[in-house]
Amino acid sequence: MKIGIVGLPNVGKSTLFNSITKAGAECANYPFCTIEPNVGVVAVPDERLQVLANMYNAKKITPAVVEFVDIAGLVKGASKGEGLGNKFLSHIRETDAIAEVVRCFDDSNIVHVDGSIDPIRDIETINLELIFADIETVQKRLEKAVKMLKADKKYQIEIDLLNKIKTALEEGIPARNLEYNEEEIPIIKDLYLLTSKPFIYIANVSEAQLSDLENDENVKKVKEYAKKENSEVVPLCVKIEEEISSLDEKDKQEMLEALEIPESGLDTLIKKSYSLLGLMSFLTAGEPEVRAWTIKKGTTAPVAAGKIHSDIQRGFIKAEVISYNDLIKEGSMLQAREKGLVRQEGKEYIMQEGDIVLFKFNV
Numbered sequence: 192m193k194i195g196i197v198g199l200p201n202v203g204k205s206t207l208f209n210s211i212t213k214a215g216a217e218c219a220n221y222p223f224c225t226i227e228p229n230v231g232v233v234a235v236p237d238e239r240l241q242v243l244a245n246m247y248n249a250k251k252i253t254p255a256v257v258e259f260v261d262i263a264g265l266v267k268g269a270s271k272g273e274g275l276g277n278k279f280l281s282h283i284r285e286t287d288a289i290a291e292v293v294r295c296f297d298d299s300n301i302v303h304v305d306g307s308i309d310p311i312r313d314i315e316t317i318n319l320e321l322i323f324a325d326i327e328t329v330q331k332r333l334e335k336a337v338k339m340l341k342a343d344k345k346y347q348i349e350i351d352l353l354n355k356i357k358t359a360l361e362e363g364i365p366a367r368n369l370e371y372n373e374e375e376i377p378i379i380k381d382l383y384l385l386t387s388k389p390f391i392y393i394a395n396v397s398e399a400q401l402s403d404l405e406n407d408e409n410v411k412k413v414k415e416y417a418k419k420e421n422s423e424v425v426p427l428c429v430k431i432e433e434e435i436s437s438l439d440e441k442d443k444q445e446m447l448e449a450l451e452i453p454e455s456g457l458d459t460l461i462k463k464s465y466s467l468l469g470l471m472s473f474l475t476a477g478e479p480e481v482r483a484w485t486i487k488k489g490t491t492a493p494v495a496a497g498k499i500h501s502d503i504q505r506g507f508i509k510a511e512v513i514s515y516n517d518l519i520k521e522g523s524m525l526q527a528r529e530k531g532l533v534r535q536e537g538k539e540y541i542m543q544e545g546d547i548v549l550f551k552f553n554v
Contacts, residue, residue, distance in 0.1 A: 192468050192485070193230075193258045194391075195286035199313050202294040203395040203429035205229075208261035210429065210436040211457055229261040235465050235483070236458045237472065239515055239545065243481045246523070255472045255483040257465055260286055280324050280385065288389040288467050290460070291317060295409035295426075296397035310394070310409050311416055321385040322360050328384060329357045349378050360386070368420055389467045392417050393460065394426040401428055401450065423463050427456025471544040474515065475499070492540040496550045506554035510536045515545040 198204045212231025234254040244252050262282045283289065293310045333353040340346040352375045356366055365386035371379055379387060394413045396404065404410050404426050417424045435443055435455050447455060465485075472483040473495055484498045492512075497504030513524070513533045521527040542548075 192288075192470065193260055193286040194288045194290050194464050194468070195260045195262050195283050196290050196292060196393075197262050197283060197317065198292035199294070199316065202292045202313070204292045205261055206433055207292060207393065207395070207429045207457075208259060210432040211259055211461070230258060231261075232256050232258050233461060235461055235472070235485075236454075237483055239474065240481050240483060242519065243474065243476045243515075243547075246518075247476050247478050247481060249476070249478055249481040251480040251482075253480060253482040255465070255470075255485045257461060257468075257470075259290075259464075280320075283321070283385055283388075284383055286388065288391070288464065289385075290391045290393055290464060292393045292395055292429075293413055295394045295407070295413065296400060298397070308409070310413050314392070314413070314416060318365065318386070319363075322363065322365065325366060325384045325386050326357060326360045328382060329353050329360065332382065333357065348374050352378055356382075356384070365420065390417075390420070390422040391460070391463060391467055392422060392424045394424055395429045396426055398428050398431055401431070401452075423467060425456060425460045425463060427460065432457050471542070473542050473544075473546045473548055475549070476547055486542060488544075490542050491538065492536055492542060492548075492550075493538050495542045495548070496552065499550070502554045503550050503552045506552035507538065508551040508553055510540060511549040511551065512536050512540070513547050514543070515547055518547055 196204050196208055208229060208231065211233050212229075234256055237254055240252050240254055243249065260282065291314065293313055294308060295310050297308050333350065336346045336349045336353060340350060352371075356369065356379075359366065359369055366379065366382075366384045367387050367389065392413050394410045396407065396410065400407050400410070407426075410424075410426050413426075414424045431450070432455060435446055436457065438446060443455070447453070469488050470485050471488050472485060475482050475484065484495070486495050486498060492510040493504050493507040496507050496510070511533060512535075513527055517532045518524065518527050521530060521532065524533070527533055
């Protein structure tokens with residue numbers, strides 16, 4: 192799953208990307224320094240893995256991962272090809288969700304592309320460009336569907352949907368804010384609209400702002416805006432996160448304690464991004480390896496088994512399942528079995544977050 196990190200130039204996108212992936216994307220105080228998207232695969236923080244590794248004396252730990260893509264800064268007119276507009280929009284189209292970095296701090300040493308700090312103006316600049324691009328996509332598809340209607344009446348459903356989306360877009364409403372019925376969902380997915388993607392806003396603040404985020408006016412504005420469209424907001428100081436990401440685990444914890452922060456903003460962002468995509472983890476545990484496997488919420492046991500190997504899905508017999516909490520409470524698999532906490536589940540079983548599973552199969 193890919194999450195695109197977007198924003199206006201000089202809002203902290205590439206610095207954030209460096210902090211997340213430690214991949215060293217070039218940073219500079221000028222627009223468009225990231226021309227080709229940088230891609231980094233990052234671990235989803237999961238404290239359960241180390242606990243299980245200690246229990247099983249595991250030789251290896253493999254966490255679930257999310258892919259982040261650092262995309263070139265956008266400016267007004269991107270939908271018409273301004274700046275790196277066309278490249279920017281095509282790179283966003285390839286992602287599953289969007290994390291938009293919004294500058295909420297003032298710094299005379301870092302130039303703002305519009306000359307002043309205004310997070311809502313910045314959000315609307317990007318959102319409008321995405322809306323303009325989607326209107327063009329919908330219009331082209333509408334013209335095609337109208338032509339096809341003469342040969343096949345089934346295109347009337349698509350035409351009605353496209354008109355509904357177009358009307359909303361022209362009113363400044365993103366496609367993700369509309370409701371769709373069962374007939375419309377396959378069509379909306381096939382459109383790959385930019386505004387249909389889930390959004391998470393990253394309010395980039397200064398170190399001084401961290402001490403009172405609840406009362407910070409710029410952060411409050413971003414939260415109020417996001418609430419209207421049911422989007423998440425993660426306030427963080429990108430500069431501090433970059434420092435934290437370069438520390439070892441002990442020093443990292445000491446710095447977090449000194450800042451009176453329970454976990455790094457990046458860990459919060461990665462967890463929320465994972466959830467934003469409707470993802471969850473099931474676990475496998477043994478001496479060779481403890482591992483988190485990524486699946487969509489609502490996945491059945493055989494499909495989850497296929498994440499490990501297609502043969503396990505094909506020859507699926509049953510799943511031996513225990514919840515992480517039950518296992519930890521009992522202290523061992525043997526004691527959990529004695530208490531009847533290890534369940535035998537069949538093909539209809541819907542996997543739950545934190546299930547520890549052993550699949551039985553025959554091929």
